[in-house]
Amino acid sequence: MRKQRPSITLNILVLVGALMMVFPFLWAFVTSISPGAGLSATPQLIPENPSLSAYAELLQRLPFAQIVLNSLILAILTTVFQLVTSSLAAYVFSRMPFKGRNAVFAVYLATMMIPMQVLVVPLFVEMKSLGLIDTYLGVLLPGIASAFGVFLLRQAMNSVPQDLDQAATLDGAGHFRIFGLIVLPLVRPALATLTVFAFLNSWNSFLWPLIILRTPAMKTLPVALAGLQGQYTTQWDIVMAGSVVSVLPMLALYIFTQKYIIQGVAGTGLK
Amino acid sequence: MTALQDSRSGNPGPTATMKRYRGPGIQRKATGPRLKYGLTVAAFLIPSALPLLFFTIIPMFSAFWISLNQWNLVGPMKWVGLGNYGKLIGDPGTQGAFLHTVYYIVGYLPLVYIGGLAIALALNSRIKGRSMMRGLYFLPVVTSWIVVALVWRWLLNPSTGIVNWLLGLIGVTGPGWWTDPAWSMPSIIVASAWKDLGFVMVILLAGLQAIPEDLYEAATVDGAGRWRRLFSITLPMLSPSTFFVIVLSLINGFQVFDQVYAMTGGGPNNSSQVVVQQIYDLTFRYGRAGEASALSWLLFLFILVITLIQVRGQKKWVHYA
Numbered sequence: 001m002r003k004q005r006p007s008i009t010l011n012i013l014v015l016v017g018a019l020m021m022v023f024p025f026l027w028a029f030v031t032s033i034s035p036g037a038g039l040s041a042t043p044q045l046i047p048e049n050p051s052l053s054a055y056a057e058l059l060q061r062l063p064f065a066q067i068v069l070n071s072l073i074l075a076i077l078t079t080v081f082q083l084v085t086s087s088l089a090a091y092v093f094s095r096m097p098f099k100g101r102n103a104v105f106a107v108y109l110a111t112m113m114i115p116m117q118v119l120v121v122p123l124f125v126e127m128k129s130l131g132l133i134d135t136y137l138g139v140l141l142p143g144i145a146s147a148f149g150v151f152l153l154r155q156a157m158n159s160v161p162q163d164l165d166q167a168a169t170l171d172g173a174g175h176f177r178i179f180g181l182i183v184l185p186l187v188r189p190a191l192a193t194l195t196v197f198a199f200l201n202s203w204n205s206f207l208w209p210l211i212i213l214r215t216p217a218m219k220t221l222p223v224a225l226a227g228l229q230g231q232y233t234t235q236w237d238i239v240m241a242g243s244v245v246s247v248l249p250m251l252a253l254y255i256f257t258q259k260y261i262i263q264g265v266a267g268t269g270l271k
Numbered sequence: 272m273t274a275l276q277d278s279r280s281g282n283p284g285p286t287a288t289m290k291r292y293r294g295p296g297i298q299r300k301a302t303g304p305r306l307k308y309g310l311t312v313a314a315f316l317i318p319s320a321l322p323l324l325f326f327t328i329i330p331m332f333s334a335f336w337i338s339l340n341q342w343n344l345v346g347p348m349k350w351v352g353l354g355n356y357g358k359l360i361g362d363p364g365t366q367g368a369f370l371h372t373v374y375y376i377v378g379y380l381p382l383v384y385i386g387g388l389a390i391a392l393a394l395n396s397r398i399k400g401r402s403m404m405r406g407l408y409f410l411p412v413v414t415s416w417i418v419v420a421l422v423w424r425w426l427l428n429p430s431t432g433i434v435n436w437l438l439g440l441i442g443v444t445g446p447g448w449w450t451d452p453a454w455s456m457p458s459i460i461v462a463s464a465w466k467d468l469g470f471v472m473v474i475l476l477a478g479l480q481a482i483p484e485d486l487y488e489a490a491t492v493d494g495a496g497r498w499r500r501l502f503s504i505t506l507p508m509l510s511p512s513t514f515f516v517i518v519l520s521l522i523n524g525f526q527v528f529d530q531v532y533a534m535t536g537g538g539p540n541n542s543s544q545v546v547v548q549q550i551y552d553l554t555f556r557y558g559r560a561g562e563a564s565a566l567s568w569l570l571f572l573f574i575l576v577i578t579l580i581q582v583r584g585q586k587k588w589v590h591y592a
Contacts, residue, residue, distance in 0.1 A: 006393070006396040006397060006398050010393055010396070010398065011398055011399055013393070014390070014393045014394070014398055014404055015404075017390060017408070018404050018407040018408060020465075021407055021408050021410060021411060021465070021468070021469070022407055022410065024411075024422045024423065024426055024465070025410070025422070027422070027425075027426065027433060028422045028425070031425065037431075038425070038428060038431045039431075040431070041431060042431045042432070042433055042436040043431075084318065085318040085319035085322070086319060088314075088315040088316070088318055088319065089315060089316055089318070089319040089320070091315055092312055092315045092316050096308075096311070096312050096315070098308075098309070098312055104316075104320075107328075108319075108323065111323050111327045111328060113575070114327055114331055114571070115522075115526050115567075115570070115571060115574070116526075117526060117528070117547050117550055117567050117570065118330075118331060118334050118564075118567040118568065118570070118571050119326070119327065119330040119331065119334065120550070120551075120554070120567070121334060121337055121344075121554055121560050121563055121564050121567070122329075122330035122331075122333040122334045122337060122564070123326065123330050124344075124554075125333070125337075125344070126325075126326075126329075126330060126333075141322065141326060142322070142326040142327075144322050145318070145319040145320075145321075145322035145323050145326075146319075147323065150319060174311075175311050175315075176311075179315075200413055203415065204414075204415035204416065204417075206415070206416060206417055206528075206529045206532075207528060207529070207547075207551075210532075211555070221415070222415045222416075222417040222418075222529075223417075225415075225417050225418065225421060225533075226417050226421075226532065226533045229421055229424070229533065236425050236428070236431075239421055239425070240421075240422070240425060242421075243418045243421050243422055246415065246417075246418055247414060247418055250413055250414060250415075251410075253413075254410065254413050258406050258409070261409070261413065262405065262406075262409060262473055265412075265470060265473045265474065266473050266474065266476070266477035267477075
């Protein structure tokens with residue numbers, strides 16, 4: 001099957017399919033530079049009078065730079081926290097046996113099955129009693145640990161041969177040094193995968209920030225975008241300009257990390 | 272570090288003699304170091320254990336507690352036992368939300384699986400620009416649901432959207448899409464399938480690449496045609512990946528929310544109201560937190576049972592190599 005060279009028709013079909021995946025992004029961009037798009041007619045693929053006025057208006061009506069910054073800082077902090085907390089826990093589950101460790105690991109895994117929706121009401125109440133409604137800390141806290149991250153890194157650490165630790169022990173190294181100097185550098189690909197996943201998840205997360213953030217200037221990109229649509233129901237050029245702005249950083253990250261993302265996803269299915 | 276490098280480059284000495292080596296703490300088993308070992312374990316675990324405890328495990332149980340009460344988020348709680356559950360099961364709004372969620376899954380899953388499989392099969396051949404194509408198909412996966420929803424709302428705009436414009440070119444009057452109760456769910460399904468196609472494709476492609484080549488060669492020698500090989504080799508060998516896709520799609524499908532919220536908000540006329548949107552509305556629009564928590568627990572149990580049924584049923588059709 002794989003030996004045959006695929007026919008021209010197949011090549012064309014795959015290409016057409018790929019264009020269908022890309023076209024909506026392209027169309028969003030074209031719309032964003034067509035002033036007054038969607039008011040009376042479908043915009044043209046090549047706009048007659050392209051203009052960046054929608055972007056200017058977006059910046060004027062929304063603290064857009066601030067919102068992008070909010071999303072960025074939250075995503076970076078979430079990622080850093082998840083990398084630290086997950087790798088530390090993964091090291092224990094891979095290298096430091098103790099009584100009841102399997103049970104503790106099972107509890108970690110079980111938390112992966114609990115959907116965010118179940119937690120929303122009590123988390124909201126919890127944050128309210130802590131006075132964290134409408135604060136960045138309130139958005140951040142529920143995401144600083146990730147059972148998925150622990151699982152991913154434990155798998156990776158298990159495949160690092162133990163004789164390295166052993167030699168280090170003979171040299172007098174403790175667990176902190178083995179963790180930092182030997183194990184972590186050897187699981188870099190898994191750390192990269194977790195970095196990308198954590199960043200993407202935070203960047204795109206919607207339900208929790210929607211619930212906990214109130215002040216317009218504190219909102220994250222997805223929340224602000226969803227609100228944008230309510231305000232400018234018919235001004236599609238503005239709504240699409242907002243979409244383009246929120247896709248661009250993602251796109252940049254994606255181009256450079258594609259390999260890790262796709263490997264990470266492919267790996268999850270092959271367990 | 273030099274000693275480490277030595278052992279890495281093959282100094283079999285200590286490795287061979289200490290086969291049951293399990294880490295520095297265990298090895299020195301005196302009482303002092305033992306306490307130190309315990310403290311080290313704690314220091315490594317606490318940064319993740321505390322957040323999971325406070326922001327996942329405890330809220331999980333308090334959600335159950337809230338579900339046994341009538342509560343508007345601010346006033347005092349009123350104990351109603353399992354009353355909320357009974358009320359929800361008889362409530363047409365909730366039944367509708369479950370029905371629409373099932374409608375979503377029934378429409379979405381075949382579309383995304385068959386589409387993803389077709390692309391994976393095509394990309395598994397020696398096609399031109401394979402990794403480029405793979406990257407393009409995967410692009411929507413990394414985009415946020417909100418952007419996907421907004422862009423598709425625009426593509427499917429009944430009056431000035433490009434889809435209806437294209438349909439107009441071939442003489443078809445396009446439907447009202449998300450403004451029409453009959454078409455609101457299909458609109459959401461199309462947008463969602465478009466976003467997730469690349470994800471399913473990558474999972475299936477990884478599965479396809481793990482199928483040994485000689486199986487196909489043997490089958491070809493035996494005179495099996497293209498379709499015969501697809502149904503007798505590819506699909507059975509791919510069943511673990513298929514199983515994974517189905518389990519994951521059902522779990523995510525029952526939790527569908529972001530794209531519904533941004534595309535239709537559950538409308539028009541509640542025609543696309545799904546379970547999570549219902550939980551959100553109950554809590555933050557109607558102040559019925561008890562019922563919302565009960566509904567979220569019902570949803571969780573529902574997903575759990577469906578997943579367990581699939582795990583049990585997999586013996587019948589999933590072949591692990």
